Amino acid sequence: MAATAGPEIERLIALLGKLPGLGPRSARRAALALLKRRDTLLDPLTAALVEAQAKVKTCSVCGSLDTTDPCAICADASRDRALICVVEDVGSIWAMERAAAFRGRYHVLGGLLSALDGIGPEKLRVGELVARAADGVAREVILALPATVDGQTTAHYLADRLAPTGLQVTMLARGVPVGGDLDWLDDGTIAQALRARRPA
Template identity: 60%
Template sequence: MIAGDLDRLIQLLARLPGLGPRSARRAVLHLMKKREALMLPLVDAMGKAAEAITVCSTCGNLDTQDPCGICQDPKRDGRLLCVVEEVADLWALERSGAFKGRYHVLGGTLSAIDGRGPDQLHMAKLIERVEGGGVEEVILALSATVDGQATAHYVTDRLAGGAVKLSRLAHGVPVGGELDYLDDGTLTAALKARRPA
């Protein structure tokens, strides 16, 4: 039998992506064993984050300031706008250090099954930003799933006919990937996106 507060903590942790009830129980037990070194600093950090972190009203990134540091950075190329599904995608691109433009976080993808249409995403804000001027290229960095591709087509249709160049991330063989281990869809995309050697 688990005490009420511990059970509540386990249930809350089990709601996190990648954690089920068993993993949540193990995490709680670990936190309890490391109460001073891990649990109390974690509680403090989560409390501070809940108070300080906000969603950027311009791009949708998470930061302690609004607009976020990326939107305020004068070294960023405002002519390039990279559209991503979630903040985690923005962070992944930032980690790579390969993109020096600005971002727009949609907050998900279009999904008829989940009842997510354009009104549930930050589509209107994207259109407003592009039509507001200054953006020369919109890079669609959306997942290669059915919903990601449907979202990319929707954005392309909405922005088609304007002065903005539209591009998408390439899909295909990952660096260090072996052909024998790749799925058919990845191989097909790699063949279609081939370039001169």
Template identity: 65%
Template sequence: MAVTGPEIERLIALLSKLPGLGPRSARRAVLQLIKKKETLLGPLAAAMTDAMAKARICSACGNVDTQDPCAICADELRDPHILCIVEEVGDLWALERAGAHKGRYHVLGGVLSALDGVGPDDLNIGRLVERLTGGEVREVVLAMNATVDGQTTAHYITDRISGLGISVSRLAHGVPVGGELDYLDDGTLAAAMKSRRPF
């Protein structure tokens, strides 16, 4: 039963679709937004409209930015010889927050998963192989989540690029098994990146 108008119920329903927000949390968030219309709701609506108009997927790495190529790919101070492969954009952002990687990235867009029907063609692996055959990359850092699917994906990528003469390393095992990069603290991520070893 709706306790308010359809516009507010729609906002609650849409917010409840976001990760980590259920209907109850979404309702509380909407109440806060409405209480602070001028300082929160208006600016949030404007920022969302702006993001919707300007957000782009980087054609080089798969990052989300307002430019293509993204700011990371366009940064000439980045080491082009080290490519860090991550599952999702959130993982890239987590590593950037930690300041742990000074090279470039490649976002796969997920992991291989037989249970979910996700195969190599469903991920950004073809583009990865294209990037690696260019000869500029000397090391690949596999920054996959320490899950069964993450490690399966890491092994698959290692097999696919084995003949290219590229050094392959992975994050140290300081990343907890079953853990996801986006939820780790910056210190743990930085230590894991510094302690990477051959895979």
């Protein structure tokens, strides 16, 4: 696209366009909103990014992102150290925490095994997981990985790697999501929900 808005603004647009969810056109709209709403948007967002640059770090225990190391969850003595929930990414931790249904701790893999993308176990935080699982406190490892081919390959691989520890290894249940209308569900989910049916 031709540089029509001056190099500084074009550069801002190009960088905003790298954010997931923003394409070239919406990046332009976002840049415009920032430049027009200086006090309420540009200044506070810049300050928040500067603060994130300076303060956010990776938790050395679970691999999550927080302003402290260990992160607030790992440092929270009220959370059950016997339960380790393995997630692909920090975004999954945020989703789990919003659900507020889990009171253990997390372990961020940092991705999924993928033969296609050349991602082997050595590129993920698998060794750290096995080490944590063998700390004598852990009792159960919950594999909260996506219900995709790579997610399931990774889950099976981790279950194998964790077998020698003797810990219980579990996976999230499959079925119809809350509020899920059968009309909108894919065939695979319906088939899984049917196979895993239970007394009403």
